[in-house]
Amino acid sequence: MLVLGIESSCDETGVALYDSTHGLLAHQLHTQIAMHAEYGGVVPELASRDHIRRLTPLTHASLQQAGKTYRDIDAIAYTQGPGLGGALLAGASFANALAFALNKPIIPVHHLEGHMLSPLLSEEKPAFPFVALLVSGGHTQFMAVKGIGNYTLLGESIDDAAGEAFDKTAKLLGLPYPGGAKLAELARLGQPSNLHFPRPMLHSHDLNMSFSGLKTAVLTAVNKIRTETGCDAELPEQIRNNICREFQDAVVDVLTSKAKQALKQTGYQQLVVAGGVGANWQLRQSLNNLPEVRTFFPPMAYCTDNGAMIAFAGAMHLASAQPAAGFNVKPRWPLSQIVQ
Known part of the structure; x- marks a missing residue:
């Protein structure tokens, strides 16, 4: 079965084709980073308009990459939520209109479920059950994953997500958008200092x-x-780098400690890490070093929002999917609503 996946929850337009027999056949992605950089963050209206412009060309490119036509598509999966309302509507409208025109099943997918299952796209993939750490700009959660659709929420951030904290701290330090990735880069240059930030709820x-x-x-x-240096402008470069290092150390310490606790609590020996912050070099290094645990990450190309994870999740649900007469989006859709 060939599934077309559409992702448009925020500032990346993703289109992919996943074949249940042959795996991922095509993957196209357009990022809006350059467009939003001028404003220092995502502008929802601009994001929505850009998705509309990109969806058709990216779909054509995916079909061409896979050597397929519209007639070969068996089902269409799209991100129903959570995300920006207008951006979700752009993808949902395109996916539902195409499904109606082709008379194919339409499969709404929870964005976080797509991330959680994305490591299964790797050549070396986990087997069920496993603990999943979803860590992104909008969410930080631990899930017990027993199978497709069989998820239990173990714990989550009660305020800022880890990725959100990265981005907000980067902005505070005057780093360019998107700041989280830049902060992680500068953390490599940080040196031990007298700085010490708290490890909240450790x-x-x-x-x-x-x-x-x-x-x-x-x-x-x-x-x-x-105040101490009399510096009202930019911080001295090395001091800024040291702050980046200590901040990242604190986040990684918390996530690593909680991951250990989640694995002990469930008795599982496999950890899956997904979401944009899953690309962070220090977090990968720390979680890869957990004793007696196999840690899995999605390929770097699938850490950020992408159509491949939506197509894959759609293919996994295809057996129970039914054609939809209408569509809706869920900008605020707690993952707890699809867990058991």
Whole structure:
């Protein structure tokens, strides 16, 4: 069965073709980073309009890459939520209109489920059951994954997601958009210093997390350094790099500690890490070093939002999917609504 996947939840337009027998056949992605950089963040209206412009050309390119035609498509999967309302509507409208024209089943997919299953696109993939760490700009959650559609929420961030904290801290330090990736890059250049940021909820005895206080600690440290040095403009380069290092150390320490706890609590020996922050070099290094645990990451190309994960998740649900007479989107769609 050949499934076309459409992803348009935020600032990346993803289109892919997944064959249940032959695997991923095509993957096309357009990022809007350059467009939004001028504004220092995602502008929802611009994002929605850009998705509309990109969906048809990317679909044509995917079909050409796979050597397929529209007639070869067996079903169409699209991101129903969560995400930006207008951006989701762009993808949902395109997917549903195409499904209607081709008389094919339409499969709505939860964006986070797509991320959670994306490591299964790797050559070396986990087997069920496993613990999943979903870590992105909007979500940080631990899930027990027993099979397709069989998920249990173990814990989550009670305020800022890890990726959100990265981006907000980067903006506080004056780093260009998208700041989280730049902060991680500068953290490589950081040196040990007298800085020490809190590890929030490290000893909370549950799997919940909090990162808003960490961001506040960075702001307090920056203001203190500026007062002591009389520097009202940009921070000295090495001090800024040291802050990036200590901030990243704190986030990675918390996520690693909670991952250990989640694995112990479930008794599982496999950890899957997915979402944009899953590309972070230090987090990968730390989680790869967990003893007696196999850690799986999606290929780097599938860490950020993409159509491949949506096509794959759609293919996994295809057996129970039914053609839809209409469509809707769910900008605020808790993953807990699809867990058991």
